[in-house]
Amino acid sequence: MNHKELITALAIKMNAPKSFVADLLELTVSTCIDQLNNGKTIGFQGFGNFEVRKKVERISVHPVSQVRTLIPPKLVVNFKQSNLLKDKLKKSIQS
Amino acid sequence: MNHKELITALAIKMNAPKSFVADLLELTVSTCIDQLNNGKTIGFQGFGNFEVRKKVERISVHPVSQVRTLIPPKLVVNFKQSNLLKDKLKKSIQS
Structure with missing residues (x-):
């Protein structure tokens, strides 16, 4: 399952537009990367x-x-x- | 950064209630687990x-x-x- 398929699956489950889900995932990923860049762990x-x-x-x-x-x-x-x-x-x- | 802190950080960035972000994350995680359980990769x-x-x-x-x-x-x-x-x-x- 690639990024696009994940977005589609989540959009159906959440009943929300794909663009919204895509923004969300990107925000989550970028937050994670920021944390990791600062040497912090994420759970x-x-x-x-x-x-x-x-x-x-x-x-x-x-x-x-x-x-x-x-x-x-x-x-x-x-x-x-x-x-x-x-x-x-x-x-x-x-x- | 643990689960709670991640939710708080995302809620602030998204300007959305914490409960909403929490549901979302859980849905993402459970979708990922389902995929992995079926032996599929996720990107x-x-x-x-x-x-x-x-x-x-x-x-x-x-x-x-x-x-x-x-x-x-x-x-x-x-x-x-x-x-x-x-x-x-x-x-x-x-x-």
């Missing part, structure tokens, strides 16, 4: 938490040419699913 | 994609007692950040 109840983790710089060695390259530190968004989501997925694997 | 534009991955069953050996336990297969939600989000985080590490 969605019943879904999971997002947090930014810093991957430290490291030296990578090319296996053939043996050239060493420094890979700079980077920030990665990590998602940790909530227990509720875990349980729901567990049920779906059992059925 | 949020400018944020990233969620997909369910199956971790196969494996045998774990207790390092001390050498007892072998079968760990059943499980489903895990995987988040892959979009390039846009990656770029934004890159900028924040440089500044």
